[in-house]
Amino acid sequence: MRLLFLHPMYLILFTLPVMAFLWGFVGYLLFKRIWPVLILTSVISMIFIFVYTGFDLSNLYWVLLMTALAFVSSGFSKVIHVHFQEKKREKPL
Secondary structure: OOOHHHOHHHHHHHHHHHHHHHHHHHHHHHHOOOHHHHHHHHHHHHHHHHHHHOOOHHHHHHHHHHHHHHHHHHHHHHHHHHHHHHHHHHOOO
């Protein structure tokens, strides 16, 4: 069986963006803040992309893309979390 999700093109175009998006949700729920998620995402993406491409600075836009995806999903997670917290407070006895 061939592991398609580990193929370089599939990894960069599908697997890593999906992981960054999911990490945004999970990271916000762990830290309850957006900034630690963004910092960890950018650092880990930078390490991975530079090691994977041999420290080629032309691929830095992928780091920005992964950070942006994590930011969007963390924002969604925050909005959903705040919405459910407000619903909990409004619930009558």
